[in-house]
Amino acid sequence: MLQSLRIILLKQWQLKKCRMLHTSISQLIEISVSKSDEDKLQATPTLGRALYLDAQATTPMDPRVLDKMMPYLTSYQGNPHSRTHMYGWESEAAVDHARQQIADLINANTKEIIFTSGATECNNIAIKGVARFYKEKKNHIITTQTEHKCVLDSCRFLQGEGFKVTYLPVMSNGLINLEELEAAITPETSLVSIMTVNNEIGVRQPIEEIGSICRKNKIFFHTDAAQALGKIPIDVNKMNIDLMSISGHKIYGPKGIGALYVRRRPRVRLEAIQSGGGQERGMRSGTVPAPLAVGLGAACELANNEMAYDHEYITKLSNFLIEGITSQLTHVIRNGDPVSWYPGCVNLSFAYVEGESLLMALKDIALSSGSACTSASLEPSYVLRAIGTSEDLAHSSIRFGIGRFSTIEEINYTVINTVKHVNRLREMSPLWEMVLDGIDLKTIKWTQH
Amino acid sequence: MACGQNSMLKLYRNLLRESKKWCNYNYREFALRKIRHEFRKNKIIEDPTKIQDCYVKGLQSLETIKRQVIIGNLYKTNKLVIEMDKA
Numbered sequence: 001m002l003q004s005l006r007i008i009l010l011k012q013w014q015l016k017k018c019r020m021l022h023t024s025i026s027q028l029i030e031i032s033v034s035k036s037d038e039d040k041l042q043a044t045p046t047l048g049r050a051l052y053l054d055a056q057a058t059t060p061m062d063p064r065v066l067d068k069m070m071p072y073l074t075s076y077q078g079n080p081h082s083r084t085h086m087y088g089w090e091s092e093a094a095v096d097h098a099r100q101q102i103a104d105l106i107n108a109n110t111k112e113i114i115f116t117s118g119a120t121e122c123n124n125i126a127i128k129g130v131a132r133f134y135k136e137k138k139n140h141i142i143t144t145q146t147e148h149k150c151v152l153d154s155c156r157f158l159q160g161e162g163f164k165v166t167y168l169p170v171m172s173n174g175l176i177n178l179e180e181l182e183a184a185i186t187p188e189t190s191l192v193s194i195m196t197v198n199n200e201i202g203v204r205q206p207i208e209e210i211g212s213i214c215r216k217n218k219i220f221f222h223t224d225a226a227q228a229l230g231k232i233p234i235d236v237n238k239m240n241i242d243l244m245s246i247s248g249h250k251i252y253g254p255k256g257i258g259a260l261y262v263r264r265r266p267r268v269r270l271e272a273i274q275s276g277g278g279q280e281r282g283m284r285s286g287t288v289p290a291p292l293a294v295g296l297g298a299a300c301e302l303a304n305n306e307m308a309y310d311h312e313y314i315t316k317l318s319n320f321l322i323e324g325i326t327s328q329l330t331h332v333i334r335n336g337d338p339v340s341w342y343p344g345c346v347n348l349s350f351a352y353v354e355g356e357s358l359l360m361a362l363k364d365i366a367l368s369s370g371s372a373c374t375s376a377s378l379e380p381s382y383v384l385r386a387i388g389t390s391e392d393l394a395h396s397s398i399r400f401g402i403g404r405f406s407t408i409e410e411i412n413y414t415v416i417n418t419v420k421h422v423n424r425l426r427e428m429s430p431l432w433e434m435v436l437d438g439i440d441l442k443t444i445k446w447t448q449h
Numbered sequence: 450m451a452c453g454q455n456s457m458l459k460l461y462r463n464l465l466r467e468s469k470k471w472c473n474y475n476y477r478e479f480a481l482r483k484i485r486h487e488f489r490k491n492k493i494i495e496d497p498t499k500i501q502d503c504y505v506k507g508l509q510s511l512e513t514i515k516r517q518v519i520i521g522n523l524y525k526t527n528k529l530v531i532e533m534d535k536a
Contacts, residue, residue, distance in 0.1 A: 047530075047533075048527060048530035048532065049526055051529055052475070060476075063513070063514075063517035063521065064513055066520070067513045067516060404479065410531060413534075
């Protein structure tokens with residue numbers, strides 16, 4: 001027992017050697033000790049379930065969406081591509097209706113909506129598809145350093161195929177500099193891919209301005225709107241968006257479905273990644289899952305009707321959360337631009353507190369230190385690094401995701417517990433003591449042994 | 450007419466009563482908040498055809514809630530921590 005604890009501690013020690021400057025050993029020990037506590041917690045059924053405050057990772061499905069899907073999961077089993085019988089026609093009509101609902105939300109034409117399995121597939125089709133189709137004439141892509149992993153990884157993959165990729169830096173508020181974008185554009189540029197709302201810090205990029213720059217230079221503009229759709233108004237024509245990725249499970253819809261918007265005028269052409277029956281205008285072969293498509297459509301219609309109401313409510317909760325925490329704690333830094341920002345995503349750094357210790361302490365609240373894809377690693381978020389957050393603050397950041405189904409009681413509970421545990425963890429830290437004594441930590445010369 | 454003040458009040462009460470049967474805290478709270486909001490927002494409507502439309506929409510919502518409460522409660526989970534504190 002002791003032996004294994006020592007091994008765990010040693011591993012933690014090695015992993016966090018570089019972080020020792022900023023956090024105390026007692027906080028680090030707590031991470032490994034509380035691991036066994038966690039097992040105990042999972043074994044006790046009497047304890048309540050954690051509150052869900054991770055709306056950026058995924059959202060619970062709206063019951064009204066499930067209600068629309070249920071008939072297609074039970075009674076109407078037809079393949080929407082079957083043209084010879086009524087089962088096929090029923091499903092086809094349902095899929096077409098869903099396509100209309102999605103198109104209405106973004107002011108597009110139904111023929112421009114391609115069903116996929118999710119935003120990751122959309123991003124892959126959009127980036128690889130467009131880049132490969134136009135590679136004879138143009139072989140340059142522009143994206144940003146704070147994109148989602150699937151965009152960055154697609155770009156890296158294309159670099160291996162000989163494409164040139166520019167990863168634009170972002171300013172300290174998380175927004176891109178439009179002048180830098182214009183300077184990065186070359187005659188060889190075929191595609192610009194910039195996400196609408198960032199998944200970790202919630203900043204909203206100036207999509208309309210980027211769109212007009214791209215249109216002026218005759219470059220296709222792709223945006224990953226998984227975190228933005230249904231939360232802020234999006235009009236593909238007004239914003240000059242040529243390709244847009246949509247995800248079902250971020251807008252209270254079912255998991256496993258997404259949609260890609262592909263503009264028809266001026267026409268965007270792309271090379272399909274998946275070969276097959278040529279469904280979805282040949283861009284994405286494979287049977288469209290009718291129940292999931294119906295769910296995505298219903299979620300889009302709800303979003304269209306309730307966007308203003310949800311936004312007002314989420315803003316209220318978000319302000320309550322930020323004010324509650326910052327009024328009771330000092331040295332809390334908000335990451336991301338405070339104005340061009342989606343209020344449902346609050347990313348805070350608690351100086352002199354280990355992010356993981358805090359997550360462990362707040363285990364009855366489902367929170368995350370960054371994107372779900374990278375939550376398994378102890379590495380600090382690359383998004384926070386890109387906006388220039390220092391190593392220690394990047395390690396102490398927590399993302400609070402507020403959604404349609406969050407309540408004021410949940411936020412209140414979160415504020416009380418966050419304040420309590422941050423204070424407790426800080427009291428353990430000798431660095432915090434030094435800060436209270438007025439010693440500037442940056443002036444200390446640390447010696448490594 | 451089908452949607453006099455009495456039937457409207459009855460619909461309102463039925464909607465709230467059905468929503469309260471939801472085991473899932475977040476769905477229950479959302480439904481209650483949304484129902485109250487919709488009725489408060491639409492109180493000022495005077496056009497009888499519009500009132501009739503709202504009434505039909507309310508009846509449909511009631512059916513949806515009834516169905517979803519059944520499905521949701523078939524797969525219910527433990528209560529949330531904040532509900533435990535209250536109890």
